[in-house]
Amino acid sequence: MPILSFSLRNSAIAALAAALPLLAAAAPAALPDTLEQRVAACVACHKAKEQSDAFFPRIAGKPAGYLYNQLLNFRDGRRQYPMMTYMVEQLPDAYLREIAEYFAEQHPPYPAAQNSGATQAQLERGRSLALQGDAGKKIPACVACHGEKLTGVAPAIPGLVGLPRDYINSQFGAWKNQKRKAHAPDCMADVASRLSEADVAAVSSWLATQVADAGDLPATAHAKPLPLKCGGVPQ
Numbered sequence: 660m661p662i663l664s665f666s667l668r669n670s671a672i673a674a675l676a677a678a679l680p681l682l683a684a685a686a687p688a689a690l691p692d693t694l695e696q697r698v699a700a701c702v703a704c705h706k707a708k709e710q711s712d713a714f715f716p717r718i719a720g721k722p723a724g725y726l727y728n729q730l731l732n733f734r735d736g737r738r739q740y741p742m743m744t745y746m747v748e749q750l751p752d753a754y755l756r757e758i759a760e761y762f763a764e765q766h767p768p769y770p771a772a773q774n775s776g777a778t779q780a781q782l783e784r785g786r787s788l789a790l791q792g793d794a795g796k797k798i799p800a801c802v803a804c805h806g807e808k809l810t811g812v813a814p815a816i817p818g819l820v821g822l823p824r825d826y827i828n829s830q831f832g833a834w835k836n837q838k839r840k841a842h843a844p845d846c847m848a849d850v851a852s853r854l855s856e857a858d859v860a861a862v863s864s865w866l867a868t869q870v871a872d873a874g875d876l877p878a879t880a881h882a883k884p885l886p887l888k889c890g891g892v893p894q
Contacts, residue, residue, distance in 0.1 A: 730759060734747045775865070776864075777864035808878070816889075
């Protein structure tokens with residue numbers, strides 16, 4: 660093997676020394692080992708500004724107990740969405756709870772009201788179901804469980820404001836078709852089974868037109884006992 664001349668060897672060393680700063684600058688910076696960095700994959704879909712859409716709902720600010728239950732439901736097969744299952748199927752309970760608590764502490768502004776395209780009669784039916792229920796069909800009012808402002812109730816009941824109409828429709832459809840389940844007794848599956856398709860469209864349309872103030876947080880307790888027993892909600 661040829662031996663480099665002294666001058667050629669020095670030139671090579673000098674070139675390498677000059678290139679080192681460029682190589683260092685090109686090297687990726689070490690990522691911080693923080694929970695915020697670890698949930699970056701979540702934020703890729705559930706965007707930081709939390710405007711939400713038919714597929715990826717707003718999760719920021721929802722009660723930690725509710726978020727934790729949903730992560731368990733995806734991991735354990737009660738809810739079906741392949742991407743979510745893949746993300747959480749190997750994660751232990753303690754880590755899922757940590758993720759839930761992180762998002763529960765985020766409170767971005769709520770999105771603007773949607774134009775639902777519903778008729779005034781449909782919106783009035785939706786308002787009636789949300790605020791009063793339908794005793795004849797044994798349908799409780801949404802506010803009886805989800806709070807007077809529909810922003811949820813800690814520790815385990817989610818808010819409904821800020822969710823798109825299409826997302827609400829899709830979740831009612833999943834309950835009706837038994838594609839979405841919760842811990843028994845599954846109260847929302849019972850409610851969904853009592854709602855007609857017209858009722859679902861009405862209540863989802865009305866909910867989508869409601870806007871919460873930026874400072875509205877989940878309630879800390881119910882004013883009255885829940886009208887139904889729900890497996891994921893502490894009694």
